[in-house]
Amino acid sequence: MASQIMFDNVEAFYRPANVREALRLLHSGKGQARVVAGGTDIVVEGDNSVRFLIDITHAGLSYIRHRGPACVIGATTTMAELEGSDVIRALAGGLLSRAARSCGSAPVRNLATLGGNMAHGSPAADMATPLLVLDAAVVLAVARGRRKLPLAEYLTCARTNRYAKALLVEVVIPDPPRGKGCGWSFQKLGRTAVDISLASVSAGLQTDSRGRVKWARIALGSVSPAPMRASGAEQRMAGRILDHALLAEIGAEVAREVSPISDARASAEYRREICSVLTRRALEECSAPVGCSL
Numbered sequence: 001m002a003s004q005i006m007f008d009n010v011e012a013f014y015r016p017a018n019v020r021e022a023l024r025l026l027h028s029g030k031g032q033a034r035v036v037a038g039g040t041d042i043v044v045e046g047d048n049s050v051r052f053l054i055d056i057t058h059a060g061l062s063y064i065r066h067r068g069p070a071c072v073i074g075a076t077t078t079m080a081e082l083e084g085s086d087v088i089r090a091l092a093g094g095l096l097s098r099a100a101r102s103c104g105s106a107p108v109r110n111l112a113t114l115g116g117n118m119a120h121g122s123p124a125a126d127m128a129t130p131l132l133v134l135d136a137a138v139v140l141a142v143a144r145g146r147r148k149l150p151l152a153e154y155l156t157c158a159r160t161n162r163y164a165k166a167l168l169v170e171v172v173i174p175d176p177p178r179g180k181g182c183g184w185s186f187q188k189l190g191r192t193a194v195d196i197s198l199a200s201v202s203a204g205l206q207t208d209s210r211g212r213v214k215w216a217r218i219a220l221g222s223v224s225p226a227p228m229r230a231s232g233a234e235q236r237m238a239g240r241i242l243d244h245a246l247l248a249e250i251g252a253e254v255a256r257e258v259s260p261i262s263d264a265r266a267s268a269e270y271r272r273e274i275c276s277v278l279t280r281r282a283l284e285e286c287s288a289p290v291g292c293s294l
C-alpha cells in the first residue's frame, strides 16, 4: 500500500499578509501547524502530524536591504533572487550568490528560500557555511517580540523543538572585511551538480600588507550534526604567512575538527579527507587575489 503524504491530513492552508498574523496562526495551531515557504524541504519530509500549513511567502519577508553597517535578507528571499541580486554579488566577492547558485536545479532555486534552508536545519544546507563565514545573525519573531541570535547558535538548535514556535524573519550580515588583502571561496562536492553536498567549505581571508593573516574564517557543511566553524584551524592561521606548509597544517587540523558520518553518499573517512582537500582549495582561492606565496 502506498504511504500517505503529509498533505492528506492538512485541514487548512493559510496565507497571512504579515509576520504578526503568521505568528498568531503558528501559536493557535497547538503544535500541529507548520510554516511553509518554498515547500522544497517540507514536501519531501512527509510529516503526517501536520494539520495546518502557514504559507509565509506573502508576509512581506522577501527583500535584500542595507541597514546601517549590515546587509539584511528577508527569510522568504529565494535562491534565484540571491543569485541574481547585484547587492549579493558585490558582497564578499559574491560568496553568497555562488552558494545560492549551487542549490539544486533552477526550478528548485526559484522556490527554495534562505529562511527555509536555515530553519530546516540540515547539516548540508548550502547557505549555512558562507553565512557562518560572514558572522551572520538571525532575527526571530517570537511571542514576546523579536530576538536576534548568532546563526551558529540557531543552527545547532534548528532540528530540536526549541524554536518550533518562532518565525525566522531575516538574516543579518555585518559588513565583511573588504579591499586589498581580502579573498573568499565556496567549495562544494556532490555526486552530481544538483545533488546535496558530500562536504562543503566556505572560507574568508584577510591579510595585512606583509602577507600575514589578519582575519580568517573557515566553515564546513555535511560533516558534523550542524554546519560548523573550524575555529581551531582559524586560530592557527592568525598572524602567519599562508604558504604550502601552513595549508597542509590547516587541512590536517580541519580533518581533526570535523565529525562526519558514513551514509549512502560517502564514508566518514572519505568525507574527512575531502574536508582537508576542499579547505586547502578554498584557502588557495582566497589567497589568489591577495597574491600570497602559494
Ligand SMILES: Cc1cc2nc3c(=O)[nH]c(=O)nc-3n(C[C@H](O)[C@H](O)[C@H](O)COP(=O)(O)OP(=O)(O)OC[C@H]3O[C@@H](n4cnc5c(N)ncnc54)[C@H](O)[C@@H]3O)c2cc1C
Residues within 6 Å of the ligand: 034, 035, 036, 037, 038, 039, 040, 041, 042, 043, 044, 056, 075, 076, 102, 103, 104, 105, 108, 111, 112, 113, 114, 115, 116, 117, 118, 119, 120, 124, 125, 126, 127, 166, 167, 168, 169, 194, 195, 196, 197
Ligand atoms: C531536488 C532538490 C534539490 C535540492 N538541492 C539542495 C542543494 O543543493 N542545497 C541545499 O542546501 N538544499 C537543497 N535542497 C533543499 C531545499 O531546497 C533547501 O533547503 C531550501 O532552501 C528550503 O527552503 P524552502 O523555502 O523550500 O523551505 P520549506 O520546505 O518551505 O521549509 C523547510 C522547513 O523550514 C521551516 N521554515 C521555512 N521557513 C521558515 C521561517 N521563515 N521560519 C521558521 N521556519 C521556517 C518549515 O516549517 C520547514 O520545516 C534541495 C531540495 C530538493 C527538493
